[in-house]
Amino acid sequence: MPAPGENLRVNGDRLWDSLMEMAKIGPGVAGGNNRQTLTDADAEGRALFQRWCEAAGCEMGLDSMGNMFAIRPGTEPDALPVYMGSHLDTQPTGGKYDGVLGVLGALEVVRSLNDMGIRTRHPIAIANWTNEEGTRFAPAMLSSGVFAGIHSEAWAKDRKDAAGKTFGGELKRIGWEGAEPVGERKLHAMFELHIEQGPILEAEGKEIGVVTHGQGLSWTQVSITGKDSHTGSTPMPLRKNAGLGMARVLELVDEIAWRHAPHAVGAAGHIDVFPNSRNVIPGRVVFTVDFRSPDLAVIQDMEAQLKLGAQKICEEMGLGIAFEKVGGFDPVTFDAGCVAAVRGAAERLGYSHRDIISGAGHDACWINQVAPTAMIMCPCVGGLSHNEAEEISKDWATAGTDVLLHAVLETAGVVA
Ligand code: HGY
Ligand code: MN
Ligand code: MN
Numbered sequence: 484m485p486a487p488g489e490n491l492r493v494n495g496d497r498l499w500d501s502l503m504e505m506a507k508i509g510p511g512v513a514g515g516n517n518r519q520t521l522t523d524a525d526a527e528g529r530a531l532f533q534r535w536c537e538a539a540g541c542e543m544g545l546d547s548m549g550n551m552f553a554i555r556p557g558t559e560p561d562a563l564p565v566y567m568g569s570h571l572d573t574q575p576t577g578g579k580y581d582g583v584l585g586v587l588g589a590l591e592v593v594r595s596l597n598d599m600g601i602r603t604r605h606p607i608a609i610a611n612w613t614n615e616e617g618t619r620f621a622p623a624m625l626s627s628g629v630f631a632g633i634h635s636e637a638w639a640k641d642r643k644d645a646a647g648k649t650f651g652g653e654l655k656r657i658g659w660e661g662a663e664p665v666g667e668r669k670l671h672a673m674f675e676l677h678i679e680q681g682p683i684l685e686a687e688g689k690e691i692g693v694v695t696h697g698q699g700l701s702w703t704q705v706s707i708t709g710k711d712s713h714t715g716s717t718p719m720p721l722r723k724n725a726g727l728g729m730a731r732v733l734e735l736v737d738e739i740a741w742r743h744a745p746h747a748v749g750a751a752g753h754i755d756v757f758p759n760s761r762n763v764i765p766g767r768v769v770f771t772v773d774f775r776s777p778d779l780a781v782i783q784d785m786e787a788q789l790k791l792g793a794q795k796i797c798e799e800m801g802l803g804i805a806f807e808k809v810g811g812f813d814p815v816t817f818d819a820g821c822v823a824a825v826r827g828a829a830e831r832l833g834y835s836h837r838d839i840i841s842g843a844g845h846d847a848c849w850i851n852q853v854a855p856t857a858m859i860m861c862p863c864v865g866g867l868s869h870n871e872a873e874e875i876s877k878d879w880a881t882a883g884t885d886v887l888l889h890a891v892l893e894t895a896g897v898v899a
Contacts, residue, residue, distance in 0.1 A: 491599065492832075493888055495881030498591040502880065505531065505571070505587060506579040515871025516579055520572035520614040521549070521653035528571045529659055532586065532611060539593050541609070544668070545661030547636060548626040549613040549654050552668065555593050557606040558898050563671035565603075565895040566854070567592060567887060568610025570846060574618055578678075578873020580863065580880070585676040586611050588884040592891060604896035605671050612846040613654070620650045621771070622702060622810025627846035630666045631853045633812075645755075670854035672821055672894050675847035676887045677858060678875055682866025683839060690882045691829040691836035692860030695822055697848045698746070698777040698840055701786055702810035704769065705732065705793065708803035711758060711766035726756060726765035728802045735792045736772050739785050747776040748842075749785060777814050777840050815841075815848045821857030821894070828889035834882050843868070859886050 508528045509518025518524040529551060533543055536553035544552035554564060569585025589609040596607070612630070617623025620642040628634045640651030654660045679685075684692050709723030733751055740749030753771040774785045790806060797804040829836035839860060841848075847856050861883035864874040 491888060491892070493591045493595040493881060493884045494598070495877055495884070497594065498588060498880055498884055499877045501535065501587045501590065502579060502583060505583055509573065511576055511871045513576070513871040515873060516573040516577050517575050518571065518573045518577070519575060519619045520616065521619070521650065521657055523657065525572055526657040526659060529611065532571060532590070535590055536593075536609065539590065539597060541593060544663055545659065546630070546663040546665040546668070547661055548629050548639065548665045549659045549661065550626050550630060550665065551611040553590075553593070553609040555596065555607040557603045557895065559604045560606070562605040563669050564606040564608040565891050566608045566610050566670045566673040567676070567891060568612060568673060568846060569675050569677060570612050570615030572614055572616050574616055574869050576869070576871050577616070578868055578871060580678050580873055580875050581680065581868050582615055582677070584678055584861070584875070584880055584883070588676045588880065588887055591884050592888045595888060601892070602898040603892065604898055605894070607891060607895055610673070614650070615846050617810060619644045623700075623844050624812075624846050624849055625650070626665070627849040631849040632666060633849055633852070636665055670850070672818070672855045673847060673850045674821065674825070674887055674890050675845055675856070675858045676883050677845055677860055678863040678868060678873070679839070679860045679866065680843045680863060680868035684837070684860065684862035685864065685866060687837060688835065689837045690834040690861065690879060691886055692839035693822060693826045693829065693836055694841050694858035694860055695817060695838045696777060696840045697815035697817070697845065698775050698842060699779055699782050699814035700811050700844050701774045701782050702808070703772045703786060703789060704807045704809045705772060706767065706769045706805045707732070707797060708767050709765065712764045714762045714764055717764060722764055723766070723801055724764050725768045725802055728797055728800050729754070729768040729770060731796045732793045733770075735796065736789065739788045739792070740774070743776060743781045743785065746778070747774070747781050747785060749774045771809065775842070779813050812844065812848055815851055817847070817851055817857045818855035821855050821890070824890040824893045825857050825859050825886060828886045828893065831889060832882070832885050834886065857890070859883050859890065
């Protein structure tokens with residue numbers, strides 16, 4: 484496909500206004516967002532996104548996992564659409580841009596194509612993938628995972644939140660369960676624009692990350708059992724302190740990740756303590772160990788070392804332990820053709836860029852299994868994300884969206 488002229492650019496002010504408008508829905512308590520999946524705030528954000536897409540002349544689709552699709556017709560209606568997509572759901576203490584930049588950046592591409600009167604051979608589509616974050620309903624990237632055939636729809640809809648509500652029940656309750664069978668839709672390609680969520684691009688003064696790979700992820704839920712008892716009257720030698728056991732296992736998790744420095748990472752972000760009363764020694768703790776690495780063998784080794792080491796700790800302390808794999812995906816290599824389109828767009832537009840491996844998981848990691856896929860990253864301030872203080876600049880957002888515009892046009896084919 485001939486590459487589009489480098490003079491084609493999006494309207495960064497309009498993009499920024501839309502980001503700020505969406506950020507008003509499901510506000511956090513410190514300037515970010517708490518628009519968790521399948522909440523009323525999520526429903527409100529979906530409705531606003533749909534209004535904007537319809538105003539831009541798109542036809543809307545909705546599948547049985549609540550994945551939203553906005554289609555801009557091409558001159559060849561039978562040609563498979565070129566997708567752009569990400570997610571509108573946020574962490575409980577999330578930022579305004581994680582996921583949202585990818586969805587509203589895609590909308591800005593459609594709005595700009597309308598302004599410029601540009602037609603494409605392939606239709607162009609925007610996707611909002613349900614429950615990318617996996618906070619309320621584990622695992623992450625749940626609905627793009629069902630779409631790609633990784634999880635069954637029944638299993639996904641049976642996932643429960645901390646209050647015992649099911650994904651399927653909540654999707655019905657907010658009225659965003661579509662009739663379209665999930666996964667039936669075919670894609671010519673997909674591009675996901677996303678903030679880096681790490682420090683590299685900003686530190687190196689690069690405007691664009693050309694994402695060649697995504698590191699793999701492993702979520703192991705660990706349950707340690709001891710014995711609830713009085714924190715005052717129980718003699719130290721008689722205690723079965725599950726909380727102390729967890730502390731020692733978390734120390735081990737950190738040590739295991741450092742053994743595989745510099746690329747491996749490990750921590751536990753989700754921790755439940757029972758009964759979580761000030762004067763009761765915890766009889767049970769449940770926590771999720773998050774290991775990641777670009778190397779699958781390293782992930783498998785870290786999982787094995789966790790099991791061995793944690794079992795030894797619990798045996799020595801007279802505690803019970805159980806493990807359950809609750810999420811994960813292998814390291815991802817994105818499509819070379821799509822990656823080249825991203826890199827070529829950054830070069831043509833004169834944006835500084837570097838190849839990068841994604842540290843975070845994204846819907847693109849699953850969609851890459853069913854269609855040629857690549858990602859575009861922009862820097863974020865201090866590399867901070869999954870924090871209400873997450874911040875990007877309008878220039879960074881605009882540069883990333885310009886590259887998205889050009890990569891999509893090159894792939895969809897501009898009709899003169
Ligand atoms: O966990 C992740 O990497 C993504 O932010 N859901
Ligand atoms: Mn994200
Ligand atoms: Mn996220």
